[in-house]
Amino acid sequence: MEIESMVANCALIKAREVGNGGNRKGRSRKWKEFLRFPHINECTELENSIERDYYSLCVKQPIGKQLFRLFCATKSDLQHFINLLDETAEYEVTPDDKRKNFGKELMNKYLTSQFSRVRAIVDWELEKCSENIFSSCQKSVPQVCAFGSCRALHEYLSGAPFAEYQKSMYFDRFLQWKMVERRPITRDIFREYRVLGKGGFGEVCAYQSRASGKMYACKKLEKKRIKKQRGEAMALNEKQILERVNSRFVVSLAYAYETKEDLCLMLTLMNGGDLRFHIYNMGTEGLNKERVEFYAAEILCGLSHLHKKSIVYRDLKPENILLDDNGHIRISDLGLAIILPEENLVKGRVGTVGYMAPEVITNTYYSVSVDWWGLGCLIYEMTDGNPPFRRHKERLPRQEMERRVLEMIENYGKKFDEDTKYICKSLLAKNPKERLGCKYGRGSEVIKGHVFFKDINFTRLEAGMMPPPFVPDMIETECFKDLNVFGPRGTRTPDLDRSIVIPKTSSETPLIHRSPPEYGRLLNRFFKRRHRGQSAEPIYRSLSSQSTE
Incomplete structure (x- = not known):
């Protein structure tokens, strides 16, 4: 064994x-046959039925976004718009101490642009922002203008450029990718x-x-x-x-x-293992303040995303928080999650004993408040090396554990500084109406503004630009660049040539399936489980x- x-x-x-690494990067020798593009004339049904929405095809979908950018790179004026979008996105994640100067340089650069349309958009947004800046005294003009500029640029690109893109070989290649999917x-x-x-x-x-x-x-x-x-x-x-x-x-x-x-x-x-392993099996039980703050911030972002989709997670515990190769965390195991109904309240005693919120134990109606309770339990356990209402490895009857959650006040030892103690107390409030994140209906934004997260730039964190404090290892592969090849000097490859007539067969190109070898009757009985098609x-x-x- x-x-x-x-x-x-x-x-x-x-x-x-x-x-x-390596020549094939872990792929089969016939990997190109698995991902072989159908001829463009086999994509007619999809071409006629696909929804032609700019934001869906060119902004939200990564492959569609890359192909639209390849198209814009063939037009100097459109490439200027893409450059401005990229630099505006870079401005959004620039550290606070450098953002003001970067914003001024950005506006000055494009106010003198040789392309009149770009200058007109920047001029218009600058004028509009200058009128509204007095109502937002804490923000600079570049900060107020950034979102408006992106919106104006996308509105322009969604017009004539998007229509032209749909007639190009780059959109045809996008259709081929969708057929592969x-x-x-x-x-x-x-x-x-x-x-x-x-x-x-x-x-x-x-x-x-x-x-x-x-x-x-x-x-x-x-x-x-x-x-x-x-x-x-x-x-x-x-x-x-x-x-x-x-x-x-x-x-x-x-x-x-x-x-x-x-x-x-x-x-x-x-x-990278689950959070429970890192808390209890990596030397001293518990994590240092830097890791606690970073992991709590990423968990907060994950919960915020779920809540925006009207999903309550309901099972937050260290075993369900996993680390990837790069040291970032993800929430896993959504088996107990639930989609909130229109009235935004649900009822049910689900979760893990010791991490269930008081309103779950008493079987009353609740919404996202149970997830903020779970976040408080995780911050406490990462800091102390023990759950908030029992010692690690302490075995208690369910009734006793639930009694402690409802009545016991958690103990804060020497490992807790004032900021950590403050946020734990706020998130572990017994009454959900008094719990941090549940007041005034502002949820995650209130928690993000807590002093505990003073060292976290959430804009950079959500963009994946904050380095994690602990990195297990790093392995990654991808094949988009290897397959997404066009002809010389921007010409079409044969599979994108619309003049070629394709015999009417199946609308989909089948995958390569190897027929299983013929075994004898006895061997067939032993190895019949090999037929997996x-x-x-x-x-x-x-x-x-x-x-x-």
Whole structure:
């Protein structure tokens, strides 16, 4: 058993290493066949049915955004607009002490631009901002103008430039990418490695895409176990919520498919371990103030994203907070999360004993207040090395644990400075109406303004520009640049040549499937489980909606 475990670990480590380098970067020898583009004339149905929305196609979707920028790079005037958008975005994440000077340089640069349309937009926004600046005395003119300039630039680009883009080979290539995304997914597309963990409905395994070399965590939900435990609604709820979520602070759903035995969710692979391991198994129990502040800020951003989607998480605990290769955290396991109804209140005793808020224990109606309670529990535990209402490894009956949550006042020792003690007390208020983040309906913005987060620039944090205080390792792959190739001097490649007539067959280019070898009757009985070509659902989270994290 130990040898098998060692072999499995070595295979996984080798897969991750190969995925970061080498000639194929962890891909199959036939990876281009897996991702082969259909001819553009095979995309006619999609071309006629796709919604032509500028913000959806050119701003929100990463691949669409990159292709639109490649188109703009062929037009000098449009490239000037893209440069201004990039520099405006850079201004937004510039440190406070340098932002004022950077903003002035930015405006002066584009006020003297040789392109009249750019000058007109900057002039108009500057005049409008100057009129409104007196109502916002804490902000400089560049700060007030930044959002208006971006909006005006996008309004212009969504007009004639967007119409011209739709007639270009770059939009045709976008249609090809979307056709690749529509192809069905089966387990044959992936290599399977060792089991990473087990849960109530199945196990989580490390998987690697044969096409891109990218590593995933495959959450397998056994159909028999789901049916036996009547967990159909919970499994479907988790998948539906993951489809809504797109945040660098919450695990992302890349694919979903089914086999004869399992429902499979392909999720972000988090190699850095869970927060519980880092609190209790890395030397002294608890974390230093820098790490507590950084992780709490990223958890706060993740919860804020969920709440904006009307999702209450309800199961915040160290085991559900995972670190990635770069040292950033993500919230995982959304099985107990729920989408708030229109009245914004739900009821139910769900969660983990010791981390459930008082309103959950008393079975009264609640909303996002339970997540702010959970954040307070995490900050306390990361700081002290113990949960707020019991000692680490202390075993208590459920009734006693719930009594302590409802009646006991948490103890603050020497590890707590004034700021940490202040935010914990505010988040662990027994009455949800008095809890930080629940007053005045302002939620996460109030918590972000707390003195505990004085060293966090949330704009830079949400842009992924703040370096984490602890980095396990770093491995990443991608294949967009390798596939997204056009002809010499901006010409079309053969697969983008609309003059070529394609025989009318299937509207989709099928994936390459290798027929299994013919075994004898006896061998067939032993190895019949090798036939894995079960039908699958389409991709639920497309390639273009994955963040390049």
